[in-house]
Every structure is written in structure tokens, then in C-alpha cells.
Amino acid sequence: MDSENKQQLIARLRTIEGHIRGVQRMVAEDVYCMDILKQTRAIQRALHRLDSLILENHLNTCVTTALRSDADAERERVLHELMQVFDATKRK
């Protein structure tokens, strides 16, 4: 991953960390539970957008390199891994 992508991911993770701490305060202060639920779901959506960035970077680098190589085992490994990402999305 290049330096710019790394900085962007870390910045997003810090925002998410702050969001989690905000939810801790909401629980401690007895905020209405359905309002807390809205926040935990917003965090899950933010994590999903993060996954999307990670996967996009992965496709443009590792997957492209592997599929263009002549190493059959590596190509299979990378495609198998992509299938796991897809299958896990529903179970997540």
C-alpha cells in the first residue's frame, strides 16, 4: 500500500475510534438505546467503506500482479481469497 493510502486508512480508523468512544459515553449517560444503535450501525457502515478502500487497493496491486504472473498456485491463492471475501460478506 502506498504512503497516501496508508495515511488515509489510519485517519479513518482514528475517526472510527473516536466514534466508539462517543458510544461509550452515550451508554454511560443512559441515552435512549435506539439512538445508541443508530451510532453503532453508522460505525459498521464506516468500517464497510474502509473495507472497500482496502479491497480496491488489493485488486489494483496484489490481484493484478498475481493474475498477470505465470505462477499458477499464486493465481489460485489470490482468487480463492477473493471468493472468501465475497462469501464472508453476507455472514459478517
Next chain:
Amino acid sequence: MDSENKQQLIARLRTIEGHIRGVQRMVAEDVYCMDILKQTRAIQRALHRLDSLILENHLNTCVTTALRSDADAERERVLHELMQVFDATKRK
């Protein structure tokens, strides 16, 4: 929410916060991106289990009280909110 449930939720949120910081380190240390993705998905599952606890508490307290009351508007409000939780689950 009773004190025991609150303590449990806050303890889980602190664990999730630590998990998020761990992912920041993984990104900084150039860990393989598919391994990072596994961690961000584990965090999303942990948040979903948290939602489940919040919702269970909500059903046993607010929803039960509202549905047993004679306040039609309040009953409708609570059921409408539950439908939103269900509809949002797929979009989350």
C-alpha cells in the same frame, strides 16, 4: 438499561476500541491487506453482537412497556422503530 447491562456494553466497546487501535498498527506496519480486512470484519461482527444485546434489552423493556400500555401513538412509534432496525440491517 440496568447497571449490569451498561457495564457489559461499555466493557465490550472498550475491547472494540482496542481492536481498532490494533488495526491502525497493522496498517502502519504494512501487514498484508487481506489480513487487515479479516480484522475489520471481526470488528463488524463484534459490533453486530453488541447491537443484538442492545436490541434484546430494548425489547424486554421499552417495547414490552409500550405495547402493554394504552397509548396508541407510543405503540405505533415503537413498532415503527423496530421496522426501521430490521430494514436497515440489510443496508448497513
Next chain:
Amino acid sequence: MDSENKQQLIARLRTIEGHIRGVQRMVAEDVYCMDILKQTRAIQRALHRLDSLILENHLNTCVTTALRSDADAERERVLHELMQVFDATKRK
């Protein structure tokens, strides 16, 4: 479920059945696989909207009746069932 709701659900299920047959034809006629995938996903969204109608009807009838009754076991059963619906949504 009242007669109007039943007719509406059956009409939607017939539309979904026709959609499934359309996808069979697409496969047989070698349509581009990503276009087939768009259709199978549209069907899944249609089924989710159907679930939403079924659940809304359930909340307004069975759940409301159970929670207003004095039968503790029945109240617990209905709430437990709702939690299963929520928990299963992510795994579906």
C-alpha cells in the same frame, strides 16, 4: 394475516417466480455473468422487502397480542423469535 395482505404477498411471490424463470433463460442464452448477478441480487432485494411486509404484519398482530397478554411464556417466546430474526439477518 388478513385477506388483502395475503393477496399482496402471493402477487409479489408470483412476480419473483417470474423473475427467477427470466434468470434461467439468461443463463441458457449465455448472457454476460455480471448481468445475471445483477438480476439475482434484485431478486434478493425483492425477497427482503417481502420479509419486511411479513414482519410488519407479525409485529402488529402476533407480537402485540402476545406482549399485551399475561402469559409470560408466550411473551418470552415471541421476543426470543424476534431476536432470532434480527440475529439471522446478518448471516442470511
Next chain:
Amino acid sequence: MDSENKQQLIARLRTIEGHIRGVQRMVAEDVYCMDILKQTRAIQRALHRLDSLILENHLNTCVTTALRSDADAERERVLHELMQVFDATKRK
């Protein structure tokens, strides 16, 4: 898609079509709505497994061919399409 894969997909789609007709009968016969919901969710899981087969075939054929070619625009198109599949999975 080779002939064997096509036959397998069509067979699965026919099973799903029969399952949908079974749910129509359940609605007509006033089966308990939470039992109907279990069936519509089983159908959604079956469709997701079908998506998985379609995607696996796509990765092994179109995506591999495109990424190994020197046509930049085609490579970008295929990767962009994969990202849409991933992003849509949560919204589905």
C-alpha cells in the same frame, strides 16, 4: 460459462423456483408467518450461494483474461465491476 456450469446453475434456479411456489402455498394456507419468513430467508441464502458460483466462474474466466491482457481500459472495467459487486453486497 461452460455447459456443465450452466446446467448446474439452471438446476439450482429450478429448485429455487419450486421453493418460491412452496412459499406461495404456505401463505395461501395461513402458515404461521415466522415459519414463512424462515423459508424466504432460506431462498435468499440459496441465491447467495448461486451468486458465489457465478462470481467464481467470472473470476476464473473473464477477470483472469482481462487482467492478463494489455488492454488497460478492459482491466479497469473488470476491476470496477468487481468493486461494485463487493459494495452492493451489503446493500443487497
